[in-house]
Amino acid sequence: MSTVESRPRVGAGVNRVDGPRKVTGTAPYPMDFSVPGQAYGALVQSTVAAGRIVRMHTDAAEGAPGVITVLTHENAPKVGKGPTTVLGASPLPPLRNDRIVHHGQHIAFVVAETPEQATAAARLVRADYETAEPLLDLHDPRAEQVIDPWGMDTSRGDPAAALESAEVTVRATYTTADNTNNPLGLFATLAAWEGDTLTVHDTSQWPSMVRTTLATVFGIPESSVRVLVPYVGGGFGAGLRAWPHVVLTAMAARMIKRPVKLVLTRPQMFTSIGHRPSGVQWLSVGATRDGELVALDHRSLTSLSMEEADYEPFASGTAFAYRCPNVITQDRQARLNIAVPTSMRAPAEAQGNFALESALDELACKLRMDPVELRLRNHTDVDPRNGLPWSGKALLECYEIGARRFGWSDRNPEPRSMRDGNWLVGYGMASAWFPYFAQPCAAQATVNRDGSALVRSAATDIGTGTYTVMAQLAAEEMGLPLDRVRFDLGDSDMPNSMMAGGSGLTGALGNAVHDACRRLVRTFAELACGDTDSPLFGFSPDDVECTDGRVHPAGRPDLGEAYADILARHGLSELTSNGNSTPPVDTELGMSLAGAYGAKFVEVRVDTDLGLIRVARVVSVIDGGRILNEKTARSQIIGGTVGGIGMALFEDTVTDPRTGRIANGTFADYLIAVNADVPELDVVFVGEPDHGTATGTKGVGEVGLVGIAPAIANAVHHATGKRIRELPITLDAVL
Template structure:
């Protein structure tokens, strides 16, 4: 953990709902996304994808494509160089390298890349590549007995107490099987890569959420120094996790650029997005919960099964949430994976928790009804006041306040408990709730801060902003720590030549980056104090960090504004154009702090209305009460919770990546067929933040990017039960389930 002396700023901009600093560029079209860049003489690439799910390439004929107008090269497994698999990353192994042999492992697998003078020529030539396949029967069903089963590959299964004895002692037990389908991330911006070689140096524009991962992976695969690679991603058109791994199409673009000796650009089509950049894997979860008649949880058993690609190692332990969500003495969680002929899965907003919470919070609701208890009272009664696995106090946990404040704002007390007892005309009305959490995730991060002779500041780190507001909140944080107006601070990111940053994912970037910016800014103030430590002309002579306050571009002695001077004056007197300092953060450790590092918590309250004759379901109100630690910008944080809630509505009611069980083809790989919530599906939303800054880090944030989605599907399902008496155990909830 990074610890820093306290800087006392008098300009308080943290927490304020500041407008996005990058908004003017975005709304005027001046923000350049990877797809917007171009170079003189740039060539374009198109992919050829497999039309079978399993087997081999018997023959591949590229002659017509090679002869097509504008074509520069066609690369297949027959002429591609041997490439190593990318390195191990913080998120697990890299996906397999493309075009390394004739095997087909999933429908839509890249089998060739065509490079031509224009994008249209490349696409046309790609259609001329003829592939003969030797097809074998694909494994596509999670219950297929022939499929390889992996048990606990990351050693995350958990067990405490005596589960069998717990269930024997329980007065009431409920159990059921819950299923969630594949979901596809589908950011609005199509993912794009541009690769430009200059001798042994490489510049890449990429739709990535982690520039340093792309740089490290390309260095390992192409055996060149990381220092010779620059990855740029100043703006990314969304991601929801799709940009966390370095996918094979990026490797192919870099390879193609090297082969033709020109800059190459590849933009995935929407159907290619469904098979090229990951998806939320489906799950089958069996959960069993027992309690005493008084409402005390006694035992929980949660077994999850999810799917993984044939040669991939992505892992989402969907059952793990049951190990840490409630105070229960006897808990067993188990996860396994089944290898199928499917595209590689990957993280999608709230990975693992999004699926696991649906099963857990649905079963908790069912148990509360079986006990005749208010589902809110039941959750409050079983609140985990300390970390259930570690037995340590939380670094912060305002979940109880989330429940109480959320219930008050929602009007939960107006709910009548009997299913089907609330109506508004012909509409059945249901109230549902769910608890939510997302575990803490922080990794090392670095930042650099500079103050120039004109009194402006420049702070940077190689992070990305996928629309979450990183540009804005880091500008606010740096401005407050340096005592500057936000208009005098420039924060920049999205360049692997900048100090190291982890990925924008896992709700961990704001914490890791914020703590690094905090460290860089206090070290920069210290550098200024070091400059004047022996300066007889400075009122700050021999001052220490704890002695000073920063405000209005000045450092002064605390309580004596007249005893200070500006950054500008100090730099000028010492003949410097600027002064810089580096800062780094390291993850807090529970064993060192004596407390469990807390992630975000929340409570979701949902109202639904159902037409019993037509099976129509409308989500009409959502209240989200969130403990996200210190909120750096209430406007952008609220936007994150709203966006996550919309994603949760999609998970609950619409999203289902449909794979044809005969061929392995994704049958709905367009926005015309893959349903996501639109404006008419999004109800009034109310977001409130509760709790205090987290004690584990200097800045005190916990991240809110994922927790907004967690709990929404369960709350909607629980509201449907309250409205109809029908328990929803599979997603998405469809009309036929309600008729």
């Protein structure tokens, strides 16, 4: 049986199927839902970063107009801890005890009849603290260090000796700031109980996990929990956890026996739903005089909260990025009195790649070698960790096409050599990668009596285009026009899905959709081929195709019949198949799963007098394997690029070093890239479908961001002669 003879490498850029809802304001986000009788919650957060609560004063709040209840650690029920996931231990449940571990920790939850009453009453709650000196400095010797938290430290060869004897070395320290995910959609939770059954609208990138967490926390069966999130409102990693406020809202709803709705405020978004942690990285690079890498020593120390886990192995990418015989990577995390960090678009790679790609630029300068040439000389077509060939890696093509489109050959290698009036002009480049990631996924495909199809999975579309690309994929597999296929998601009652995260969903879910659709077509084929009334009678189900909603012998569309006819003749209202995908294993494939690659070329302009830094052009050439939808995939790359510009030039969550309070927790103070900061962005997709998976996709949600910050930093060096090793690069650093 075959469904599609040859797949396009780049799929049609059809408009998003959810576009009409998004442009008319009718797409419902978690904060948009309401149910009759709902009460409203408001959070009270700690105003100290360390210590314990001596006493809570809730009388004034309890007596305020409209207040139904005030939860604190003194009266909140003690609930269970959520499960450990692939992202580590679940955030700890709220209001467990009197201990304060960070500024902005939830210490009370006020529930009232209106949101205004809840907010007003929350201001009346007061806490007496016994304060302790908070640990806030990454280098504080008192901070506990977690050694190799993810078991990803690597070592091969003898890096120390190789560095000692290397002809040329670069040793440098790079630092990156705390960044805050800040999706535009304020995180919201609406929890409603009916007896022991819980329905939750929640801003989440992973409803299956939120269901499991709430079932575990409240000690009820998973089948009694339903998590709904048809539209997310952005996440960038912030929606990968079941945060304490989600548990609190459900807890309060259970206590007052009414639905409760909570919408976080923007300042609360800085302390309640994770952030990209700051870190310092030490990099030593050894090379021969002709630019061959002989040693890489990459170590990181990054910030972590007191009690939780965060997947952030900054240095790990250096183990596979280039051919180099002697490599050591080490990651350490320091436990501080900060809010829980979490994945933010391109976790670990965004930061680790900044250090490595900056250091390679420094090496190229020292060698007086073109930075592209340096990378070409150290390219590897096998995974240096295991010697297996990559399942797909068109990085050489990325460099070549990128350099040509950008006009890299016009670059005068001398720093400060290119000018345009008062602007110093700089060209910089960097390689980019984001490793392959997948988790088990399930999907269900149904063909209805009219021949239309419904495919479902408990996934989310965080803006990546999941609704659209999965419908495209299913339409292709089942030989249906796109408008006869609906893909539905965002409901934990649907088949289990992995998170929208780690650039993994499109591949893993795509493989599950592929599996479900193929099984369904097979069922139709078997029915028809065994039916004397069918024109397919006598043909082998192995030799059947489907096109235009008809099942037919391969190459003989004239002998086919429609799905609807097959169903009608057998008295069936529908046929359904389930599909699954599990992550492939490198050693079984004989290939190392490659993930996405890219080359980034950036032009910056730096005002000689003011230090103003503007990004003038960006060319991104991406090997994302098979691209399901050129339009939405391009949007992923430009979106990642904009995030990378923010990381490079603007984003810096500032924590007051004495109190641990976030000092810029608003959109007025925490700068992200705005429209006027972003030039026209050139995006090209190269490569071929990945050989390691059925659908051939690699995932493009993160690779667009990786490499932008170092390409900008390298361009700033080229423009100004100043090497900036600290993000964000602000104008004072270049003056």
